Amino acid sequence: MSDRPEEVPKDFFAEGYDTSKDGWRSVSVPHTWQTDGLDHPVFRNIPTEMYPDDPPKVPHDVNPTGAYVKTFELPKSWEKRRTFLRFEGVTSGYLVWVNGSYAGYDQGGYTPAEFDISDRLHPGRNTIAVQVHRWGSGSHLEDYDQWRFSGIFRSVGLYSTPADYLRDITVKTDLDSQYRDARLTAEVEVAAKGPERSGADRKVLGTLYDARGRKVTTMSGTVSGGGGSATLTADVANPAKWTDETPHLYTLVVRLTGADGSVTHTTAQPVGFREIEIKDRKLLVNGKRILVKGVNRSETDPDTGRHATRERTASDISLMKQLNINSVRTSHYPSDPYLYELADARGLWIDDEVDIETHHHDACPDDCLAERPEWQAAFMDRLTAMYERDKNHPSVLMWDTGNEAGLGRAHYAMADFLDREDPARPVYHQPNSPDGDAPFADVWGPRYPSPSGLEEKAKATTKPIIMGEYAHAMGNSLGNFREFWDVVRKYPQVQGGYIWDWAEQNITQPLLTTPDTSGNDILSYVSGKPGLVAGHRGKALELSGLDDFVEVYRDPKLDAVSDALTLDAWVKPADWTGSFTVIAKGDHSYALKMRDKDTLEFSVYGDGDWHTVAADVPAGWYGSWHRVSATFDGRTLRLLIDGKQTASADWTGSVGYSAQPVNIGRNPETDQENIRTRMAHGTVDQVRVYHEALRPDRLAADPSGDAVLALDFDRLDREGDFLSYGAGTGGVDGVVSSDRTVQPEARTMAAVHAPIRISGDQARAGGSRCATSGPSPAPATSGCAGASPRAPGPWPRAAAASASPPVSGAPSSCRSRPPTLGTPTGS
Known part of the structure; x- marks a missing residue:
C-alpha cells in the first residue's frame, strides 16, 4: 500500500518483478483494505470524503493506492482459445497489466469489467498486475451513506472460450392474456474471432429443460460465419410460473455449431416465466397485485x-x-x-x-x-x-x-x-x-x-x-x-x-488505548488508523486527516469544568485539509483549533454564546513543532503559541457544561458523518487539560501531574476489538445488528408483514377468525387450528383484517400467529 499513486513500487507490473522485497505482503482476494487494516476507514453520509470536493478531480496529496501481483499457469488446453480476465467489483479506479503489457483501465466498481487478454498470454506461467486507486473520478458518483471501502472486493476470474463463441444471451418471456401459456425468446449474440472464419452459416440451438431435467421444447436460429445475432423463439404450454413464493426455474441450454455441424460452444441460462404489468395504478405479476x-x-x-x-x-x-x-x-x-x-x-x-x-x-x-x-x-x-x-x-x-x-x-x-x-x-x-x-x-x-x-x-x-x-x-x-x-x-x-435498512453498518476495529499520565487514569481510545511516530518528546500520534482522532471517555473529573481552564499541546501541522481541531469538548464547552489555514483560535462557551480569542499562526507553522496553549481564568481568555501570548480577550463567566466527550483531532459534536472537510492532518504530542489557569512559567515546566488529563502518546495498547460506527452514528439503523442479531423492531416488522392477520375483536369474543392477504381466505366460521387469542412471546397482536385485492402467492391454509424465526415463510 502507498499513500499516493506516484509512490507504488516502480515497474511492479513488469514480468519477473520480485515481490519478496520492499514490504510486499500476501492478501486474500476478495477483500477491502479498511477491514484488513491497510487503509483508513471513513464513514460519510452526504458529503464526499475527498477534499477538496471538485468533480471530476481527486486529491493529489493523498490517494491510497494498492498494487497487486498474481501469477498463474495457463492450461495447455487454453492456448489456442480466447481468454478473458473478469473483475466483478473493484473500487475505485484500477489499471491492469498482463505479463508487463498494459491491458486497460476501469472505474465504477460495482459492475463487472472484462479484459480480453488472449494476445498477452504465453504458455506456462503468466503474471497479472493490478493498481487500484482509492479515488478515481467515478468516486464522485458513489457518495453513499455508508462506509467508503476500497480494494478488489468481489471475485476475480479467468475464463476461456473457443475462437468463435456465444458472447451474450438476452432471454424474455411473454405470457398470454390468461397468464397461462408463454412465448420464450432468446436473442443470441455470436462473436467470431478465429483466424479461419468461414463464410458458412452456423446453427444456434436452444433446448429448454424443466427443474427435473426433462426436455420441454427446442428452438434454433442461424448466424453467419463471421458472427452476428440470432433470434430463437418457442411457445411453451402452461409453464410453471415464477414468483417470490413459487420460484420455479427452467434452464435454457444454448449450443453453437461449427461449419461442420459439430457443437463448438455451450452455455446455460436459468429462465423464470413471469409477466410484470401495470394496470389501473397497480403493479401486477402474472395478473395479480x-x-x-x-x-x-x-x-x-x-x-x-x-x-x-x-x-x-x-x-x-x-x-x-x-x-x-x-x-x-x-x-x-x-x-x-x-x-x-x-x-x-x-x-x-x-x-x-x-x-x-x-x-x-x-x-x-x-x-x-x-x-x-x-x-x-x-x-x-x-x-x-x-x-x-x-x-x-x-x-x-x-x-x-x-x-x-x-x-x-x-x-x-x-x-x-x-x-x-x-x-x-x-x-x-x-x-x-x-x-x-x-x-x-x-x-x-x-x-x-x-x-x-x-x-x-x-x-x-x-x-x-x-x-x-x-x-x-x-x-x-x-x-x-x-x-x-x-x-x-x-x-x-x-x-x-x-x-431503511437491513443491517447496521459496523466494522470490526482494534480497540487501541493510550494511557493518561496525569494519575487520573482516564481512558482514551484511538479511532481510525493513526501512526505512532517520533514526537516532540518520545512518541507522538500522527493523524492522517482521514478520520483519525482520539476520544476520551467521559469522566466526572473532565465534566466538572467551572471558571478556570488550561489547554496545552504540541502540534506539528501537515498540509491544510480544511480543519484541525487540537482539543475540543463538543461544540458547547471549549475548543482549541485552527479556524482556517492561517488562524489559531481558543473558544469558551458560556451564557448561550461562544467567546473567542484568535491569532495568526507564525511563519514556518506547517511541518514543524509548535506548542499551543490556551487559558481562561474566569475573566480573560489568553492564547499562547510557542510559550508567548499572542492574543487575549475579556469575558467574565464560567465554561459551559457539555455532555460531549473530550476529543483530540476532531470536535465530536460537529465532525461526524457529514463533515465537509477532512479532520486534523498532522501530529500531536503531550496533550494536557487543566482545570486551572496556568501562568506561562508553570506551563513551561509541564506540570502534567496537576493535569486532569495528560496524554503523551508514547504507546498504544491493544485491548481487543470493538465494533465501530466511525465518526458518527449514521449506520445505526438496521432491523438486524451487523452480526445479524434480530432486533426487537424486526419482530414487529415480521408480524405486520405476515400474510395472515387475526381479528382481535373475534378473539376477545371467544372465537377466532383468520384472514389472509390472498384470494382464498379461510371460511369465517372455521377459525384456525390451534388458534390463540393473542400472539405469544414478543410478537405484537396482529392487526384486524381488512379487505385486500388478490395477492400473488397467498397461502392456502391459516396459521394461528405470525411464524417464529425458525419457520421460513413469506408472501
Whole structure:
C-alpha cells in the first residue's frame, strides 16, 4: 500500500518483478483494505470524503493506492482459445497489466469489467498486475451513506472460450392474456474471432429443460460465419410460473455449431416465466397485485466490509425469509451476482439500483452532475453495465436509476434506454426532490412519508406506490409500522416499500488505548488508523486527516469544568485539509483549533454564546513543532503559541457544561458523518487539560501531574476489538445488528408483514377468525387450528383484517400467529 499513486513500487507490473522485497505482503482476494487494516476507514453520509470536493478531480496529496501481483499457469488446453480476465467489483479506479503489457483501465466498481487478454498470454506461467486507486473520478458518483471501502472486493476470474463463441444471451418471456401459456425468446449474440472464419452459416440451438431435467421444447436460429445475432423463439404450454413464493426455474441450454455441424460452444441460462404489468395504478405479476415487503440492503459485514461472502449473502436471504421480507432494494449499487442467483432460486424480488449517488451534488439543475454534459457517458455506462449483467434474472422486478442524485438529463437518457431495451420492467427513480418520483418513473417511491402522508399520496397518485425508503429503523423505531401497512392494505395502489435498512453498518476495529499520565487514569481510545511516530518528546500520534482522532471517555473529573481552564499541546501541522481541531469538548464547552489555514483560535462557551480569542499562526507553522496553549481564568481568555501570548480577550463567566466527550483531532459534536472537510492532518504530542489557569512559567515546566488529563502518546495498547460506527452514528439503523442479531423492531416488522392477520375483536369474543392477504381466505366460521387469542412471546397482536385485492402467492391454509424465526415463510 502507498499513500499516493506516484509512490507504488516502480515497474511492479513488469514480468519477473520480485515481490519478496520492499514490504510486499500476501492478501486474500476478495477483500477491502479498511477491514484488513491497510487503509483508513471513513464513514460519510452526504458529503464526499475527498477534499477538496471538485468533480471530476481527486486529491493529489493523498490517494491510497494498492498494487497487486498474481501469477498463474495457463492450461495447455487454453492456448489456442480466447481468454478473458473478469473483475466483478473493484473500487475505485484500477489499471491492469498482463505479463508487463498494459491491458486497460476501469472505474465504477460495482459492475463487472472484462479484459480480453488472449494476445498477452504465453504458455506456462503468466503474471497479472493490478493498481487500484482509492479515488478515481467515478468516486464522485458513489457518495453513499455508508462506509467508503476500497480494494478488489468481489471475485476475480479467468475464463476461456473457443475462437468463435456465444458472447451474450438476452432471454424474455411473454405470457398470454390468461397468464397461462408463454412465448420464450432468446436473442443470441455470436462473436467470431478465429483466424479461419468461414463464410458458412452456423446453427444456434436452444433446448429448454424443466427443474427435473426433462426436455420441454427446442428452438434454433442461424448466424453467419463471421458472427452476428440470432433470434430463437418457442411457445411453451402452461409453464410453471415464477414468483417470490413459487420460484420455479427452467434452464435454457444454448449450443453453437461449427461449419461442420459439430457443437463448438455451450452455455446455460436459468429462465423464470413471469409477466410484470401495470394496470389501473397497480403493479401486477402474472395478473395479480403483489405486496413489496422490502428492505434496503447495503453490502456490509463487520469483518469483511463491502466484500459480501457467499455465506453472508445466503444467511441474509434465509433470515429475510424468516422475517417475512420478500424484496430487496440494492442500496445503492448492484449487489454481488450471487445475491441474484439466490433470489432467482429461493424467491426474492429485487429493485436493482444503479451505482449512482451524488448526494452532495444533487441540487438539479444548478449543482447537479446529472445535468453536466461531461458526466452523461459515465451515468449511462453504469446503467448499461447493470442492465447487461442482470437482465435475465426473473427476480429483478424494477430497474432503479439511482439514489439521491437529483433529476437531470442523464436520468432521462437512462430511462429511454430501459424503455427501449426492456419495456416489460418498470423504471423506478429515487431522488429527494421530487419525492422519489420522476416523469419517466412507472412506480412512485415516496421517501419517509408519515402514515397519514402516505394515505394522502394514495388518494392523489396516478401510478403504483412502493415506498423507496421509510420506517427508518434507528434505535427504538417502527412503533407506527402497522399504521403504514393499514394504508397499504386499504389502498390497492399502495403496494409496500423498502425499510431503511437491513443491517447496521459496523466494522470490526482494534480497540487501541493510550494511557493518561496525569494519575487520573482516564481512558482514551484511538479511532481510525493513526501512526505512532517520533514526537516532540518520545512518541507522538500522527493523524492522517482521514478520520483519525482520539476520544476520551467521559469522566466526572473532565465534566466538572467551572471558571478556570488550561489547554496545552504540541502540534506539528501537515498540509491544510480544511480543519484541525487540537482539543475540543463538543461544540458547547471549549475548543482549541485552527479556524482556517492561517488562524489559531481558543473558544469558551458560556451564557448561550461562544467567546473567542484568535491569532495568526507564525511563519514556518506547517511541518514543524509548535506548542499551543490556551487559558481562561474566569475573566480573560489568553492564547499562547510557542510559550508567548499572542492574543487575549475579556469575558467574565464560567465554561459551559457539555455532555460531549473530550476529543483530540476532531470536535465530536460537529465532525461526524457529514463533515465537509477532512479532520486534523498532522501530529500531536503531550496533550494536557487543566482545570486551572496556568501562568506561562508553570506551563513551561509541564506540570502534567496537576493535569486532569495528560496524554503523551508514547504507546498504544491493544485491548481487543470493538465494533465501530466511525465518526458518527449514521449506520445505526438496521432491523438486524451487523452480526445479524434480530432486533426487537424486526419482530414487529415480521408480524405486520405476515400474510395472515387475526381479528382481535373475534378473539376477545371467544372465537377466532383468520384472514389472509390472498384470494382464498379461510371460511369465517372455521377459525384456525390451534388458534390463540393473542400472539405469544414478543410478537405484537396482529392487526384486524381488512379487505385486500388478490395477492400473488397467498397461502392456502391459516396459521394461528405470525411464524417464529425458525419457520421460513413469506408472501
